[in-house]
Amino acid sequence: MQNPEGHRETLHQMAAALHTEGLIDQLEQFDMNEVADAAYWHAVEELQNSPGQYRGASTYDVVQVENGKLLGTISRSIFNFESDEPRGASFPYDGKVYSDADGVRLTLGLSRKIGTISGLMLELNGRRYQLVETERVISGVDYKPIDDPDAYRAMVDVAQVAQEERDLRAFEKVRPHIESAAFCMCPACLDRFDARDDCPTCTGKGFVTKLPPAGLR
Numbered sequence: 567m568q569n570p571e572g573h574r575e576t577l578h579q580m581a582a583a584l585h586t587e588g589l590i591d592q593l594e595q596f597d598m599n600e601v602a603d604a605a606y607w608h609a610v611e612e613l614q615n616s617p618g619q620y621r622g623a624s625t626y627d628v629v630q631v632e633n634g635k636l637l638g639t640i641s642r643s644i645f646n647f648e649s650d651e652p653r654g655a656s657f658p659y660d661g662k663v664y665s666d667a668d669g670v671r672l673t674l675g676l677s678r679k680i681g682t683i684s685g686l687m688l689e690l691n692g693r694r695y696q697l698v699e700t701e702r703v704i705s706g707v708d709y710k711p712i713d714d715p716d717a718y719r720a721m722v723d724v725a726q727v728a729q730e731e732r733d734l735r736a737f738e739k740v741r742p743h744i745e746s747a748a749f750c751m752c753p754a755c756l757d758r759f760d761a762r763d764d765c766p767t768c769t770g771k772g773f774v775t776k777l778p779p780a781g782l783r
């Protein structure tokens with residue numbers, strides 16, 4: 567599920583509409599909302615345990631893994647090369663990303679070459695490219711991913727408390743920003759309080775930048 571906040575909102579709206587129409591009573595509406603909230607927490611836990619995934623509404627830099635070179639950008643499914651490669655008069659853009667049951671694919675217009683996207687990794691012409699999110703739409707507003715370490719740490723702390731207390735309102739506000747941030751949880755200490763302080767990977771911060779410098783990969 568790409569947008570658990572939106573999904574939960576939709577279910578709540580449906581329950582409210584059914585109640586307004588007189589098709590369910592208030593208790594049933596309350597039950598439906600409870601189910602929607604439980605599904606939300608479940609989806610969130612799944613997302614926390616899965617690597618990043620491609621989102622049609624986001625903007626990405628497409629970076630070659632072996633040398634960190636920028637191949638181009640994907641913005642709301644439209645791909646354009648960084649360089650001014652000829653694209654042919656009939657193409658308003660260089661390529662387009664398609665998602666369906668078979669997976670996510672990047673189809674280039676002029677060459678008709680097709681790349682496959684799994685997680686946030688693109689394979690094209692035998693090369694591997696990392697998709698680095700540079701912009702995301704959250705509740706209809708464009709946001710740049712958080713790249714300030716202090717702001718990120720504060721967000722994570724708020725989210726942890728909110729999750730423990732099942733404070734849905736607070737949690738759903740911060741979660742998309744944490745997910746799209748330039749940082750992710752440290753894979754070595756998993757931001758666990760006892761292991762974090764002595765962790766050489768994150769030097770006690772509990773998080774690392776998502777894209778390690780070229781050469782370390």
Ligand SMILES: [Zn+2]
Pocket residue numbers: 752753754755756757762765766767768769770771772773
């Ligand atoms: Zn660590």
